[in-house]
Every structure is written in C-alpha cells, then in structure tokens.
Amino acid sequence: MPKASCDASCVHAGSADTGRRPVVWVRTTVRVIMAVLLVPGLPLLAVPLPGRSHIQRFYCRMMLRCFGVRISVSGGPIRNLQGVLVVSGHVSWLDIFTIGAVLPGSFVARADLIEWPALGRLARIMKVIPIDRGSLRRLPDVVDAVAQRLTDGHTVVAFPEGTTWCGLAYGQFRPAMFQAAIDAARPVQPLRLTYRHRDGRQSTVPAFVGEDTLLSSVRRVITARRTVCHVHVCSLQLPGEDRRDLAGRCEAAARPEQALPSAPAHALVA
Structure with a gap:
C-alpha cells in the first residue's frame, strides 16, 4: 500500500504576523x-x-479565499471536454477546492470518508467514488466505476499517489487508476499543484501528513498570513494501451520542473 515518508517534521508554520496576535x-x-x-x-x-x-x-x-488561499493558473488552455480523468499530486484536503476551482468533477476519495458524520452525507451527495485502501480486492470495482463515469461523459478527479505528501517530497503515480482511462478510451489531464508563501517560498503549511488531524491542518492554514497555490495545466495525455506508460507520462508532467529524483521519493529544491 502507498505510504508516505512525510511526517510532522516536514510541516513548518506559515508566515503569520509574529508579535501581532490581535491581527492574527x-x-x-x-x-x-x-x-x-x-x-x-x-x-x-x-x-x-x-x-x-x-x-x-x-x-x-470563494472557499479557498476563506482559508486565506489565493490561486493562480498557468499552462495550456482548459479544454471543455467530456469524460476526462484529472490527476495530480496529493498534498492536502485543499487540493479538492483547488482542483474544483479549475476543473470540477467527481472525486475518488478514501472510503472511510463516507462514514464521517457530516462529511459522509456530503460525500454521497457529491457522488464521491470511495476507494478502500485496505482492500485491494475491491480496486477493480473502483476502476470500473471510474471508467463508467468517464464513458458517460463525466469528469473524474483522482490522486494516483494513493496518499498525501508534504509538497517537498512526493510518491509515484500508481498505474491502476489509469486503466479506467484506457478502458473508457478517454484522455487524462495532469495538473501540477504547488503551494507557496506570499513571498514565493514553497510552503508545507497545507500539508496533511503523518499523524496530523484535519482540525490542526485547517487551523494551520487558516492562521497563516497567505498561501498561494499555483496550478499548472499540463498537456493533455492520450490514454494509449499501457497504463504504466500513461502513469509515467502523467507523473512526469505533474512534477515541478526543478524536482530532483531520489528513492523512494523525489525531493524538491526550493
């Protein structure tokens, strides 16, 4: 199962107004x-x-603004295509709002989200496709569900790393989910997400990793002075016939240009 090497040591506080508690x-x-x-x-x-x-x-x-996050978009044009699989690296719960602000669609999300008291009902309303990371035997059913959504002309958003990373390191794109695009013969749209402080330094404030709780992560984001998420729309990838090749192409497109490979993760030089 995908497991990130990131933990609390990766996360650093934001650029809050030190010494100005009333402002904060x-x-x-x-x-x-x-x-x-x-x-x-x-x-x-x-x-x-x-x-x-x-x-x-x-x-x-608007929701991103409520959390003190601004968004900028660059790269290729956002094509109004039907039945597109959108993929990106996974850093935070903020990714959902960030991608929704650019290419809204149905999300593939952790199955236990459906069981949460408030978010569970909301997830069902939003037609989230649940994936149980603890049961790989159910993975083909998830892939089939995604393929059907794509065939029906819906946009589906997935995070192929399978877990969150801090944004300074990242995991490999697992090929399983890309089989849905191949089965449905639909293209894949990679997005490159990069969170930064207002002065341009790369930020780990939004990271949701290790033993972090959702409440502590939200508190860290909402008290930071400002976070900027840069979304780069990469070239649309045709599905082809090899899911590993497709996953590799999308992973290469979704990584920051200055990222340096390492094992088992890839480090980013700020």
Missing part, C-alpha cells in the same frame, strides 16, 4: 465566519443546474 486573531475570525457561511451551500454543487461548472469554480475559489 481578527484575520482568523473573519475567515472562519466566511467559511461557516459558505458551507451550507456546498450540497447545491451536486444539483444539475445550468452553468453548474461555473458555479462550482466560483464556489471553490
């Missing part, structure tokens, strides 16, 4: 209030309304 407190309070006001509208993203994709992008951008 006010900023954090405003962000929390804004996020709470937006949360009730999340189920509306699953309602088949005209122009839903535009609503989804706008909503995700």
Whole structure:
C-alpha cells in the first residue's frame, strides 16, 4: 500500500504576523465566519443546474479565499471536454477546492470518508467514488466505476499517489487508476499543484501528513498570513494501451520542473 515518508517534521508554520496576535486573531475570525457561511451551500454543487461548472469554480475559489488561499493558473488552455480523468499530486484536503476551482468533477476519495458524520452525507451527495485502501480486492470495482463515469461523459478527479505528501517530497503515480482511462478510451489531464508563501517560498503549511488531524491542518492554514497555490495545466495525455506508460507520462508532467529524483521519493529544491 502507498505510504508516505512525510511526517510532522516536514510541516513548518506559515508566515503569520509574529508579535501581532490581535491581527492574527481578527484575520482568523473573519475567515472562519466566511467559511461557516459558505458551507451550507456546498450540497447545491451536486444539483444539475445550468452553468453548474461555473458555479462550482466560483464556489471553490470563494472557499479557498476563506482559508486565506489565493490561486493562480498557468499552462495550456482548459479544454471543455467530456469524460476526462484529472490527476495530480496529493498534498492536502485543499487540493479538492483547488482542483474544483479549475476543473470540477467527481472525486475518488478514501472510503472511510463516507462514514464521517457530516462529511459522509456530503460525500454521497457529491457522488464521491470511495476507494478502500485496505482492500485491494475491491480496486477493480473502483476502476470500473471510474471508467463508467468517464464513458458517460463525466469528469473524474483522482490522486494516483494513493496518499498525501508534504509538497517537498512526493510518491509515484500508481498505474491502476489509469486503466479506467484506457478502458473508457478517454484522455487524462495532469495538473501540477504547488503551494507557496506570499513571498514565493514553497510552503508545507497545507500539508496533511503523518499523524496530523484535519482540525490542526485547517487551523494551520487558516492562521497563516497567505498561501498561494499555483496550478499548472499540463498537456493533455492520450490514454494509449499501457497504463504504466500513461502513469509515467502523467507523473512526469505533474512534477515541478526543478524536482530532483531520489528513492523512494523525489525531493524538491526550493
């Protein structure tokens, strides 16, 4: 099973206003209030309304702003294709809102998310495709479900690393999920996500790794002065016939240009 080597030592605090606690407190309070006001509208993203994709992008951008995150997009044009598998490296729960602000779709997510008291119901409404990392025997069923969604013309978002990394290191793209694109004969859109501080330094503030809890991760993000996520839209990859080749092509596209390979992970020189 995929297991990241990242832990709490990888995560460093954000650029908060040191010595200016009132500023941090006010900023954090405003962000929390804004996020709470937006949360009730999340189920509306699953309602088949005209122009839903535009609503989804706008909503995700607003939610990112509530957490103090700004987003910038570069690279190739965002093609309005039907039935595309979107893949990227996996750093944080923020990835969901970041990708949703660029290419919204159904997510492949950990199966235990369905069992969470509040998020579980929301995940079902949003038609999340659950994957049980503890039962590889069910993996073919997940691949078939993704392939069917792609065949039906839906966009599906997956994180082929299988777990989260800190953003300074990353894991290999596992080939299994790419079989869905091959079976459905649909293209794959790799995205390159890079989180940075407002001064351009690479940030591990959003990382959700090791024994980190969701609450502590959210607190770290929402109290940071500002986080900027750069999304690079890579070249669209045709499925071909070899899932390992397809996974390799997408992984190469999704990695930062300055990334240096190492084993078992790849380190990034900031």
